[in-house]
Amino acid sequence: MALSTHTTSTGFLLPSIHSAPPFFTQQPNPATEAIVIEQWTKLILSYARHRNLFYLRVEDAETGGDWDEVLRNDRINRRLPPTHLSSILAGMVAKNVATYEPAKQTRSVLLYWRLPEEWAEVLHQWASTTGQMNTIMTFYEITDPPVNSPLTNIPLPLLRKAITILAKSNRAQIIAIADGEGVRFFTPAK
Amino acid sequence: MHRRGVGLAAFDRKQTTKRFEELSNSISQSQVTHLNNQLAQFRTALTHFASTHRDKIKSDPSFRHAFQQMCTSIGVDPLAGPRKGGWWAELLGLGDWQYELGVQIVDVCVSTRERNGGLIEMAELIRMVSKLRGVSGGSITEDDIVQSIKTLEPLGAGYQVVDISGRKMVRSVVKELDDDQTTILGLAQEHGGRVVEDMLIQRRQWSRERARTALENMLLRDGLCWLDDQDEECGRAYWVTSAMKWEA
Numbered sequence: 012m013a014l015s016t017h018t019t020s021t022g023f024l025l026p027s028i029h030s031a032p033p034f035f036t037q038q039p040n041p042a043t044e045a046i047v048i049e050q051w052t053k054l055i056l057s058y059a060r061h062r063n064l065f066y067l068r069v070e071d072a073e074t075g076g077d078w079d080e081v082l083r084n085d086r087i088n089r090r091l092p093p094t095h096l097s098s099i100l101a102g103m104v105a106k107n108v109a110t111y112e113p114a115k116q117t118r119s120v121l122l123y124w125r126l127p128e129e130w131a132e133v134l135h136q137w138a139s140t141t142g143q144m145n146t147i148m149t150f151y152e153i154t155d156p157p158v159n160s161p162l163t164n165i166p167l168p169l170l171r172k173a174i175t176i177l178a179k180s181n182r183a184q185i186i187a188i189a190d191g192e193g194v195r196f197f198t199p200a201k
Numbered sequence: 202m203h204r205r206g207v208g209l210a211a212f213d214r215k216q217t218t219k220r221f222e223e224l225s226n227s228i229s230q231s232q233v234t235h236l237n238n239q240l241a242q243f244r245t246a247l248t249h250f251a252s253t254h255r256d257k258i259k260s261d262p263s264f265r266h267a268f269q270q271m272c273t274s275i276g277v278d279p280l281a282g283p284r285k286g287g288w289w290a291e292l293l294g295l296g297d298w299q300y301e302l303g304v305q306i307v308d309v310c311v312s313t314r315e316r317n318g319g320l321i322e323m324a325e326l327i328r329m330v331s332k333l334r335g336v337s338g339g340s341i342t343e344d345d346i347v348q349s350i351k352t353l354e355p356l357g358a359g360y361q362v363v364d365i366s367g368r369k370m371v372r373s374v375v376k377e378l379d380d381d382q383t384t385i386l387g388l389a390q391e392h393g394g395r396v397v398e399d400m401l402i403q404r405r406q407w408s409r410e411r412a413r414t415a416l417e418n419m420l421l422r423d424g425l426c427w428l429d430d431q432d433e434e435c436g437r438a439y440w441v442t443s444a445m446k447w448e449a
Binding site for chain 2: 013014027031032033034035036038039040042043047088089090
């Protein structure tokens with residue numbers, strides 16, 4: 012009765028702990044639950060990176076959707092209850108690997124499987140290698156480029172955070188344009 | 202209550218002189234003499250009272266309780282003093298009484314541990330101890346049990362009065378080796394880590410109370426297992442992670 016890893020249909024390798032029935036139950040012993048939350052956090056961020064998912068909602072535990080491969084294990088007939096998921100999300104926000112988005116609610120989080128600081132670097136790098144420095148770009152052109160990039164489908168709140176970080180190091184500037192928001196990237200003077 | 206001689210018995214010791222020396226720094230000699238006399242008088246009165254009512258203290262629990270309360274309020278610790286059993290032993294010959302009761306409590310707890318996992322209801326403990334003592338033992342109250350358990354404290358055997366949802370219970374858990382836990386761990390090894398109450402009842406003939414207590418202790422108090430509340434068979438299963446086989 013060995014607990015094993017499992018590769019999902021989308022090619023994600025689930026860790027062996029995902030095959031353990033108690034992994035889905037919120038543990039009454041605080042020390043044990045801390046371990047459970049840590050493991051779920053790793054798993055969630057890993058899966059989000061694999062599928063390029065940015066949002067996780069408490070209701071994802073109930074409805075079918077992008078997160079099914081992780082939030083349930085039909086081979087052992089277990090699912091992560093919404094209450095437990097809510098608690099895990101709170102833990103992730105406390106550790107700054109996620110943030111409640113929109114603000115002032117606790118049912119939906121924006122995941123930082125890449126930190127905003129890291130996104131800033133990726134963004135700047137992409138602007139540079141695609142020869143778009145010193146050009147005014149719309150946000151849309153960034154999230155929906157003709158050629159897929161790491162920034163494809165990045166949620167606007169996260170994009171804004173990354174740009175703000177670049178602005179602090181003089182590598183980007185938000186420009187007000189006719190229909191929407193724009194940004195210009197540049198390399199700071201040495 | 203302080204055991205280290207805060208009671209009247211303390212004034213019998215050599216430290217008395219030193220204490221009075223300190224005292225006399227702030228109080229005049231005449232006041233000291235007056236105080237000394239008063240204490241001597243009081244002690245005589247208390248001694249007289251105790252001997253006169255010795256039989257009643259021994260046989261009547263409510264009177265015994267009242268006497269104990271009075272001692273507490275004056276600051277006399279009936280258990281302190283040079284002789285084992287203190288005050289009780291010196292004047293009433295009751296020192297042995299307290300310890301005898303203690304031994305009987307331990308006796309009952311140990312013999313029922315199989316059945317209840319080390320947790321016995323106060324009412325049942327009283328009933329069984331009374332049976333042990335027989336008619337000549339006089340009636341025993343909850344208060345007597347509580348006091349007696351206090352004397353067991355220094356033994357470090359973990360005897361404790363606990364309140365579980367309104368019911369008073371006495372817990373007697375051996376600190377080091379918990380045999381019940383060993384049994385559970387053994388079962389867990391046999392079943393890939395999963396243990397449920399029914400297993401212990403059917404395969405080891407435990408009572409449900411004992412099974413539940415042992416498993417919950419492992420879960421909550423000792424953090425030795427994980428809970429699965431979606432278990433298809435029993436609804437609640439306990440998984441001992443060290444007994445689970447993991448693929449690398």
